[in-house]
Amino acid sequence: xxxxxxxxxxxxxxxxxxxxxxxxxxxxxxxxxxxxxxxxxxxxxxxxxxxxxxxxxxxxxxxxxxxxxxxxxxxxxxxxxxxxxxxxxxxxxxxxxxxxxxxxxxxxxxxxxxxxxxxxxxxxxxxxxxxxxxxxxxxxxxxxxxxxxxxxxxxxxxxxxxxxxxxxxxxxxxxxxxxxxxxxxxxxxxxxxxxxxxxxxxxxxxxxxxxxxxxxxxxxxxxx
Amino acid sequence: xxxxxxxxxxxxxxxxxxxxxxxxxxxxxxxxxxxxxxxxxxxxxxxxxxxxxxxxxxxxxxxxxxxxxxxxxxxxxxxxxxxxxxxxxxxxxxxxxxxxxxxxxxxxxxxxxxxxxxxxxxxxxxxxxxxxxxxxxxxxxxxxxxxxxxxxxx
Numbered sequence: 001x002x003x004x005x006x007x008x009x010x011x012x013x014x015x016x017x018x019x020x021x022x023x024x025x026x027x028x029x030x031x032x033x034x035x036x037x038x039x040x041x042x043x044x045x046x047x048x049x050x051x052x053x054x055x056x057x058x059x060x061x062x063x064x065x066x067x068x069x070x071x072x073x074x075x076x077x078x079x080x081x082x083x084x085x086x087x088x089x090x091x092x093x094x095x096x097x098x099x100x101x102x103x104x105x106x107x108x109x110x111x112x113x114x115x116x117x118x119x120x121x122x123x124x125x126x127x128x129x130x131x132x133x134x135x136x137x138x139x140x141x142x143x144x145x146x147x148x149x150x151x152x153x154x155x156x157x158x159x160x161x162x163x164x165x166x167x168x169x170x171x172x173x174x175x176x177x178x179x180x181x182x183x184x185x186x187x188x189x190x191x192x193x194x195x196x197x198x199x200x201x202x203x204x205x206x207x208x209x210x211x212x213x214x215x216x217x218x219x220x221x222x223x224x
Numbered sequence: 225x226x227x228x229x230x231x232x233x234x235x236x237x238x239x240x241x242x243x244x245x246x247x248x249x250x251x252x253x254x255x256x257x258x259x260x261x262x263x264x265x266x267x268x269x270x271x272x273x274x275x276x277x278x279x280x281x282x283x284x285x286x287x288x289x290x291x292x293x294x295x296x297x298x299x300x301x302x303x304x305x306x307x308x309x310x311x312x313x314x315x316x317x318x319x320x321x322x323x324x325x326x327x328x329x330x331x332x333x334x335x336x337x338x339x340x341x342x343x344x345x346x347x348x349x350x351x352x353x354x355x356x357x358x359x360x361x362x363x364x365x366x367x368x369x370x371x372x373x374x375x376x377x378x
Contacts, residue, residue: 004374005342011323012343016245019254024240024262026233033269 084134086142096130097123120202124194149180155215160192162212168196168204232272235281236265243285250332250339251293260289260296283354286340290355294332326376334369337362 002010084092087109094106102123104113113123134141142148153176160170170192173179182189196205240261248257264285268275278284327335340351348366352359 004370004377007323008338008342008370008373009345011327012249012339015249015324016343019245019248022244022254022258024236024244024258024265026236029236029262029265029269032266 084139084141089134089141092134092139093127093130096133097126100126100129102126120206121197124197144184146180146184149183150176152183153179156190156192158212158214159196159209162214163192163196163205163208166204166208166211168200168208170195231276232269235268235276239282239285240265242282243289246339246343247286247289247293249343250290250336251297252328252335253293256293256296257289260293261285263292264289280350280354283350287354287356290332290336297332323373323377326373329376330369330372334365334372337365338369341366 090106090109090111094104094111097104097111102113103117104111104123106112111127131141131143135144143152153173157173160173163170171190173190173192174182179189193205196208200208243264244257244261247260248254251257251260267288268281268285275281275284327338330338336355337351340346340354341348346354348359348362351362355362
């Protein structure tokens with residue numbers, strides 16, 4: 001007669017072996033993991049990242065400024081950190097903004113909100129905080145790519161000129177390298193848009209932008 | 225180039241079944257065990273930078289999954305059986321059980337140490353570390369479980 005220990009080993013092994021072959025759902029784990037990462041709040045910074053605004057029938061859409069990203073399938077591969085595609089970034093930002101109580105939706109690759117329900121300043125602060133969360137969670141945003149940050153810098157220069165023409169002062173820009181280093185490190189850096197809002201308010205800033213022809217990211221890109 | 229998340233993916237594929245089977249035996253519920261492993265994996269994904277450095281990653285996933293499943297069971301029981309009476313203890317007059325049934329009469333905390341010890345052949349130190357309980361508690365749970373099983377088999 002076997003000892004109780006030997007019997008236990010045999011019985012438990014029999015039970016384990018009789019289980020049906022199955023495997024988990026790795027994609028579900030990825031999706032849920034990313035969503036929950038966003039639920040963990042980190043301190044927000046005052047950096048405002050707005051690439052381009054498009055007024056659409058009473059709503060404003062934010063479109064990512066990264067239509068072409070280095071790498072396969074639009075994904076930049078870094079040694080440590082999950083590089084988000086522009087589409088993934090939009091999805092995660094929408095989830096994060098909704099978690100913060102902002103009434104936003106995803107539409108055609110952009111984030112749409114009704115400016116009658118959501119103040120632009122709240123939206124901008126939310127985007128900034130959510131981007132900080134994503135970076136804090138180890139994600140790399142399409143905008144962290146140096147090429148895209150250079151485009152963003154050029155867009156900011158165009159915006160600064162636009163504001164100056166409308167009588168809204170902005171500070172002198174850093175060099176493009178300083179700008180990129182600061183953005184990649186998550187350090188608040190030059191943002192003429194947030195300066196303009198702070199100086200003249202949201203309405204005046206929006207009016208100034210509507211009177212300018214702000215180039216799209218594509219217009220700055222150099223094509224081979 | 226191997227990224228942080230491709231490393232996680234490799235871990236997930238290699239570890240899933242290794243944790244699922246003992247957890248399913250412990251919980252006696254394969255569906256709940258599968259859900260619990262994925263729940264634990266989601267937590268591993270969230271804190272992969274830390275978990276990747278643990279020397280017994282499967283043990284960590286087992287413990288987190290077990291704790292999650294037990295809390296789910298408690299919640300479900302509260303919802304379905306808000307006034308459920310405790311299980312009646314077996315008396316000496318009851319007929320002997322076979323091992324399969326006898327194991328059913330162990331609670332989850334005793335069954336988990338039995339599974340880790342006799343299915344996975346882990347040492348008491350490994351079990352203590354995995355379940356984050358003192359080694360003395362592992363010893364006493366194993367002793368109590370085997371004593372109870374012996375009694376119910378005779």
